[in-house]
Amino acid sequence: ERCPDTVDPNNPRSWATALSHFGCPKGVNALFRPSLLRLRQNSNVNRSFATVLGTDQLVVSHDRWLLHRPPPSTSQALTKRNLHLDMNPWEFHGDEAARTSILNRLSKLSYGTNDRAFIAENNDVHQSFMPCVQAIVNLRDIDSVECGGTILVPGSHRTLASWMKQKFPSPSSVGPMQFKLSHADPLWSLVQHLTLRAGSMIVWD
Template sequence: MTLDSERRDVAVTQTTLNHGMGSALSYFDNGQDAVQEQPFDPSTVYAIPRIDIPLDESDKRYAKCFTSDQTTELSEFFREYGFVVIRDVLTEDECRASIDELWTFLESRGYKLREWDGPTEHEKQMDEERPPARIRRDDPSTWDNDWPPMGHAGILGYLPVFRKQVLQNRQNPKIYSAFATLMQRQDLLVNQGRLGMFRPTRVKDEPDTINQKWKTAYSLHWDLNPWRYSLDDAIFLRDAKKHQKESQQQLTYEEPCDFIKENSEIGSEKDGSINVQGLINFADNQVEDGGFQIVVGCHHHMAKWADSCKESMGVRMRRRTLVKVDCDDPLYGQPQRVAMRAGSMVIWDQRMAHGSAPNDSCNPRMCQFIKVLPAYSGTSQARNRARVVQQKVAEAKGFEATDLGNRLFGLAEWS
């Protein structure tokens, strides 16, 4: 599928998401200022310069990568390009165990909301009377059977995953070391996130066969609000502080989505903190397999981009923490795929515009999303979070938290 056709496919959805159901013009009035939204004009948006992804000298199918002990090299690369690939954070055995657990998660319908608190007696009875069609890993013809929600984005459902190998990966010392190096601190809290999979859209030995139904959406976005985060305008700064305080007060962890929300409100650039996101690949992931893409070096230019469209997109999307790049913005066609080997992890600066490109191969893409944030304690939010995490960790069969894991999960203090 060409980029032009991707633009057409998302245009209607993009307009709905960005403009909402009301007028395209609105007022930003926080009691002290009122700003009228202006129409979005792509020709006036700051053009972020393109930088090509450096490739691995030993195998140019993949992005340049480092080992977790190359702290100086990976830090310098991260500062310049806004992302870095760390290889061999998982062993071959850990990759196999992660893939097996991902399939077990699908086959057992672990993505169902009822799995969070357990099915009711009525639901159990209904399953016995009319067993649901199940996904089976060895039979692609079943991969349409009740596929998880968010499949269009390559994410396996809405729920954070608390299972043995997924939790092992979250307390992996190499993964922790890489995050600690880039965030320049030891006291971290690991996010309890989700799994991802792109089903293969091509059939081996049948080059003309394409399963369009399994194509995921082309996406480019920020998991923060660029205007609230980077601009000095008083109206955005006041709104950022207010929104962050309100969001934090809402995180009770009674709902599983709170684990997904917790790392989207990161304050403003004036705080001086480093905010990152990441994902771990379980299988080799080449360009045509689809998956993670990024606008290289975007973190150096996000503030200029945001300033150039603050009176249009900035006003319109002031309350969002996930901001999609408009399909008419020149930036929309600029991201590049970050291809990685199995067992590799990519970490990116949260100021980077990123997203995913659809699969165009006979290979699936399988991954685990992972974030960290500065550890905190002594608040009702921290206590609520720890209580739920402790309960879910205890329910994970065969898993035992290490001393490092207990600290990363927020179950023990950093000394």
């Protein structure tokens, strides 16, 4: 609504899906808009992270806006559903070789020329690093599946490790930084959609 020159709620063609246009109003500039930086300094946001992490000494990274499409008249305009892990679980729990591989990739990130670097630093993590969490803050109400929003598999944190080892026995089966589940995977039948009020925040590790 505040970006009529780049995003038109009535024009699905303006709802770009590429990463470089995933933010609002467009491109990587959305990562550093003053309103986003103010949100990261909000006392409630900081208090939530401090409670979860057990310390108020926080190191923050930058991510992006998520633009959820309004309920469309055509299925092609729906926000894509994406069930994934923002890490490679084998590398996260891996040995020193896995840790070295992650540190090597992080050392090669080029923030001035590649907007994916800000995503990579969030996802390329190892258990030996400091505790790491992610969060989503809803700026508008998400009250229907058609509007997109966060989805999850309840209880998956208890069985995910054994499931991954059975389904993908080799770390090479999964690329670094992210693992996406095929839409044919039976886990999709267990997915639940979260409806959230504006101002709500979800935190996960």
